[in-house]
Amino acid sequence: MARTYGYARVSTREQNLDRQMDALREFGVAREDIFADKASGKDFERPQWIAMKEALEQGDVLVVKSIDRFGRSYEEIIEQWRDITKVRGAAVVVLDMPLLDTRRERDGITGVLIGDIVLQLLSYVAQVERESIHQRQAEGIAAAKARGVKFGRPKKRRPGTYKSTRKAYLDGHITRSEAASRLKVSISTFDKWLREDRAKGASE
Structure with a gap:
């Protein structure tokens, strides 16, 4: 039934x-x-x-x-x-x-x-509504960029103590965790800065 x-x-x-x-x-x-x-x-x-x-x-x-x-x-x-x-x-x-x-x-x-x-x-x-939304988003982003609006998270600036902290880490006086703690950033951010320095061939 x-x-x-x-x-x-x-x-x-x-x-x-x-x-x-x-x-x-x-x-x-x-x-x-x-x-x-x-x-x-x-x-x-x-x-x-x-x-x-x-x-x-x-x-x-x-x-x-x-x-x-x-x-x-x-x-x-x-x-x-x-x-x-x-x-x-x-x-x-x-x-x-x-x-x-x-x-x-x-x-x-x-x-x-x-x-x-x-x-x-x-x-x-x-489907038409989805395409319309995407088009409006793209047009809005293009207009904002034309006005000088920047998208994405702002790049974290290195504190004034970065160079001395970096040297202390590379000399083996402090650990990565201690270096990141001194600079008040995450370990991943500290590692990223180190990679950027290596890429630029920064001297110690």
Whole structure:
């Protein structure tokens, strides 16, 4: 007998799943049939998502509150969507977007077709927005550079005691750790300065 499953996700453990859980239960999903992850949407390597996919069978229905509960990448969402609807033969219902409802008993094959078209459109819009963001960032950086703005962390200046401390270290009077402590920098920064000195052929 076909079953109705729910899937909910938040990105961090501090976020609350209650609003999604309430919406799924209001739709009619039994509490024991709801899978929930507290994980990033960057990919689909999530324990409860994987468990839900393994539970899905032909004729089942998967309900989510919104399409972004699937994840952030529309390319991967489309891939997962097709696996669920075409390969596994289950339906998908997105509560916040009624057009994304592929239950065959609702609109027949038209429901599946509309769902696919809407998902492709969302993917296109998301891709255009990403490209627009990247373009605006590049234009902003170029404009800032033209005004003389420098990016990156400022280079750490060597204190006045560097030369004497460096000589004491090279003469074997102090350790690297002691040298870095005297200069109030990390050992890695002290090592970097030494490498720069060697590259420049600095004399002791």
